[in-house]
Amino acid sequence: MINPDEKFELLTDLYELTMTASYFENGMAETATFSLFIRKYPSGRAYFVAAGLEQFLDYAANFQFSESDLTFLDRTSLFSDDFLDYLKTMRFTGSVDALAEGEIFFRDEPILEVTAPIIEAQILETFVINTINLQSMIATKAARCVHAAAGRRLVDFSLRRAHGTDAGLKVARSSYIAGFVATSNVLAGKVYGIPISGTMAHSYISSFGDELEAFRAFARSFPKKTILLIDTYDTIAGARKAAKVAQEMAKEGHKLLGVRLDSGDMTDLSRQVRNILDEAGLKDVEIFASSTFDEYKIDRAIKEGASIDAFGVGTKMGVSADAPYFDIVYKLVQYGERPIMKLSTGKVNLAGKKQVFRKIDRNGRFTEDVIGTRDETIESASPLLEPVIQGGKLLRGHPPLKEIRERFRKNFAALDEKYKALHDAQFYPVKLSAHLKEVQEASSG
Amino acid sequence: MINPDEKFELLTDLYELTMTASYFENGMAETATFSLFIRKYPSGRAYFVAAGLEQFLDYAANFQFSESDLTFLDRTSLFSDDFLDYLKTMRFTGSVDALAEGEIFFRDEPILEVTAPIIEAQILETFVINTINLQSMIATKAARCVHAAAGRRLVDFSLRRAHGTDAGLKVARSSYIAGFVATSNVLAGKVYGIPISGTMAHSYISSFGDELEAFRAFARSFPKKTILLIDTYDTIAGARKAAKVAQEMAKEGHKLLGVRLDSGDMTDLSRQVRNILDEAGLKDVEIFASSTFDEYKIDRAIKEGASIDAFGVGTKMGVSADAPYFDIVYKLVQYGERPIMKLSTGKVNLAGKKQVFRKIDRNGRFTEDVIGTRDETIESASPLLEPVIQGGKLLRGHPPLKEIRERFRKNFAALDEKYKALHDAQFYPVKLSAHLKEVQEASSG
Numbered sequence A, B: 001m002i003n004p005d006e007k008f009e010l011l012t013d014l015y016e017l018t019m020t021a022s023y024f025e026n027g028m029a030e031t032a033t034f035s036l037f038i039r040k041y042p043s044g045r046a047y048f049v050a051a052g053l054e055q056f057l058d059y060a061a062n063f064q065f066s067e068s069d070l071t072f073l074d075r076t077s078l079f080s081d082d083f084l085d086y087l088k089t090m091r092f093t094g095s096v097d098a099l100a101e102g103e104i105f106f107r108d109e110p111i112l113e114v115t116a117p118i119i120e121a122q123i124l125e126t127f128v129i130n131t132i133n134l135q136s137m138i139a140t141k142a143a144r145c146v147h148a149a150a151g152r153r154l155v156d157f158s159l160r161r162a163h164g165t166d167a168g169l170k171v172a173r174s175s176y177i178a179g180f181v182a183t184s185n186v187l188a189g190k191v192y193g194i195p196i197s198g199t200m201a202h203s204y205i206s207s208f209g210d211e212l213e214a215f216r217a218f219a220r221s222f223p224k225k226t227i228l229l230i231d232t233y234d235t236i237a238g239a240r241k242a243a244k245v246a247q248e249m250a251k252e253g254h255k256l257l258g259v260r261l262d263s264g265d266m267t268d269l270s271r272q273v274r275n276i277l278d279e280a281g282l283k284d285v286e287i288f289a290s291s292t293f294d295e296y297k298i299d300r301a302i303k304e305g306a307s308i309d310a311f312g313v314g315t316k317m318g319v320s321a322d323a324p325y326f327d328i329v330y331k332l333v334q335y336g337e338r339p340i341m342k343l344s345t346g347k348v349n350l351a352g353k354k355q356v357f358r359k360i361d362r363n364g365r366f367t368e369d370v371i372g373t374r375d376e377t378i379e380s381a382s383p384l385l386e387p388v389i390q391g392g393k394l395l396r397g398h399p400p401l402k403e404i405r406e407r408f409r410k411n412f413a414a415l416d417e418k419y420k421a422l423h424d425a426q427f428y429p430v431k432l433s434a435h436l437k438e439v440q441e442a443s444s445g
Helices: A014-025 A053-061 A067-075 A081-089 A118-122 A125-149 A164-177 A186-192 A202-208 A211-221 A235-251 A266-279 A295-303 A401-413 A434-444 B014-025 B053-061 B067-075 B081-089 B118-122 B125-149 B164-177 B186-192 B202-208 B211-221 B235-251 B266-279 B295-303 B401-413 B434-444
Strands: A031-038 A095-098 A112-117 A153-156 A227-229 A258-261 A286-289 A310-313 A328-335 A354-360 A366-373 A386-390 A430-432 B031-038 B095-098 B112-117 B153-156 B227-229 B258-261 B286-289 B310-313 B328-335 B354-360 B366-373 B386-390 B430-432
Touching: A014 A081, A014 A118, A014 B186, A014 B202, A014 B211, A031 A118, A031 A125, A031 B202, A053 A095, A053 A112, A053 A125, A053 A386, A067 A081, A067 B186, A112 A118, A112 A125, A118 A328, A125 A153, A125 A164, A125 A295, A125 A310, A125 A328, A125 A401, A125 B164, A153 A164, A164 A186, A164 A401, A164 B125, A164 B164, A186 B014, A186 B067, A202 A211, A202 A227, A202 B014, A202 B031, A202 B328, A211 A227, A211 A235, A211 B014, A227 A235, A235 A258, A235 A266, A258 A266, A266 A286, A266 A295, A328 B202, A366 A434, A430 A434, B014 B081, B014 B118, B031 B118, B031 B125, B053 B095, B053 B112, B053 B125, B053 B386, B067 B081, B112 B118, B112 B125, B118 B328, B125 B153, B125 B164, B125 B295, B125 B310, B125 B328, B125 B401, B153 B164, B164 B186, B164 B401, B202 B211, B202 B227, B211 B227, B211 B235, B227 B235, B235 B258, B235 B266, B258 B266, B266 B286, B266 B295, B366 B434, B430 B434
Parallel strands: A153 A310, A227 A258, A258 A286, A286 A310, A366 A430, B153 B310, B227 B258, B258 B286, B286 B310, B366 B430
Antiparallel strands: A031 A112, A031 A328, A095 A112, A095 A386, A354 A366, B031 B112, B031 B328, B095 B112, B095 B386, B354 B366
8 A cells, every 4th residue: 555654756657767868868858837727528527627736835945855755766777866966945936827727618728837947837737637537527517516406405426336445535525526515524624614414325224134123223314314216126115214203203202304315216206205104294204315426417306306405426436437538738839938839639728927817797697707918908808817836935825625615616607608508508608819829829929 | 625534424415314313213223234236237338347345344344423523413403402412423333244355246236235134234324335435446447447558557547537536536546446557646556555657748848949858857856767758749750859868868877658649640659759769779668658548549559550558547537437327225124024016117126145256266256146035045156245344343454555556457367358348248147046036026016
């Protein structure tokens, strides 16, 4: 198992180190700007949600190879002693301009730009893509689920099939940013302060053998926090037993919070179960459903009239199953005074240091973005990239997660339905400023 | 950022803890057996590769809540002091029987079974699924790529779009088990001893501006390890410049290892580039290709006659893009003396403690598996689940990664082509023993 005090300076592609060694040996020390952006919308998506900046900023501001890292690099016989000595004292001394977490952004818009001596900016590439790709992808998928749920509560149930331990944590964080109300992941509760939530598994019912006995035992253990899983054997029979236990709990002054459906036809079953609960005088016992939901299945269930108060959303959100990666890249856009545009087949990037400007109408709705150069001003439009690191130092503490979540909520409300529809969403208008176009023409010539 | 000494006992679904609290309070303390298995083949798959056991065994054998974990749980106000006291001294005291890493297995076959007092076995659920799902899924995807490559070398390039830091490491480990020869992930080299490999990025070329100058600079820095990326501007012109640099290197007594293609039509370009290199007398300069390869694209390129010596395989392998999760579950199959079969809609599991028996013909080919009860013997068939933890203690050290890789290589060679074909693979025959069938009939009655 990985040493728990291992840091992640070496969690990088080898070529970042061989390139930087070659920059070092060839005296390539000018200031470079790299831009992180997404080149294409994956199927069905027409907006993105920024997440993951906090983890990248901590990485950059604390970047420092350990003794054991340097010993390992030395053992590869790839690097000169001079270069290894340089790495020993190397810190990130540059600047980062970035979208705040919770901002909505679009194709080709820089999520962040790093400006630093080229070695320092190059060496961050692998980690910045790794952490921002995952978190923005999950925040985007989770936002689509929140949108589909139209006000119903969503809980992250994805930990078991998230890709490893780090993804389990970051999925909880990103889905909370996008409006999920809680996670089943206890460590995410401890580390990030996200509300935690849970019910019971089929194994709990099976171990008792008798479903009614299992329900009663759980209600005794958690009289204020019981949600009963009712599909272990037969959902309708399970619902009747849950109603019985709810009535028994009521006599003791307690309230059954809800029942959970985990298999079968969610629309049909939820309505039958609602009737059973209502007829037993249990109108405020909620129905919780968790059965391979994603934004499409949530939307369908609601449109069909399912009687579901809250959804457990698991695997398909936690791995962004229909788009498990974004076409996100970190490209050199300026070296010294020279803006850089790469020109191979179909892979053009916008040269130069940039800024994203957003136009908002008098009702607070987003109307159009303009990608401009970093130093220009665009009338009636607000710049979105903010300086977050200068001279290698963080310019501010990290915003609390709740503040990020609230920022996203406000932004999402300001984005018109036509741009966030689950099906056939329109592409939001993003233009280039006249000045940025001039830079492109000059650098492609 | 997560505290680097955080352990993962709390990386669990809240319901594991509420259920175990309720087991504790209701005196449910009998020995339980849980079975980990995959219920369905994802699209295109007809076998699985076992990986991830080492990380699970370390977790189980060292399971112990920290003081800060217990403080956090106390603050949730969900748990009694008695239960928290119990958790404080709780260790895993049970046993684990498991397939060795590198074994090939099939739908419904137990990957491992955990037998322990029910609380101890239940509480491992989330982590065991999390770590074995990811690693077996990636090993399976990587095995398909290795099979398609038909002897050509594959290198893991997926770190940047793997889902987080832990996935980045585990993807490197799992793909190496399946036969990849190296990874770009430097930390995976340090932690697991996997060979590391890399070339250069477009930013390296762009920063110099002049492609030839960039090639020469890199060759000066790494005269024994140079692979030149030739598609930054125009691949054919890039190949000619690389040939020139190779000839210059030869005069200094050095050898260009290869060139890399990263965009465009791989078949056509690789053949043109091969001709350019051959005509320049550079028959042993290899062509390395890295352009959204997965098993299907590798297979197509080879069938079309592409001239590619090695593939960099990135995102699509590293996130198992066409099947980013498996339908893997951990189910209670026995409690005390009672075998358990869950009966809700379409979700049956095989009751009782089990063993997987494999029949092998005189040529060493796999012919059939039989799932039996743990204690039976099946003629001319070898049991695959081995005891790996007993009384909470590891029974052996972990096998070296190279040994696991070699085990997989031998196993894969013994599996007939019809079961591992990329398209329309047949399902391998898996039967239930007569004894196991009796157990099922007895427990469903």
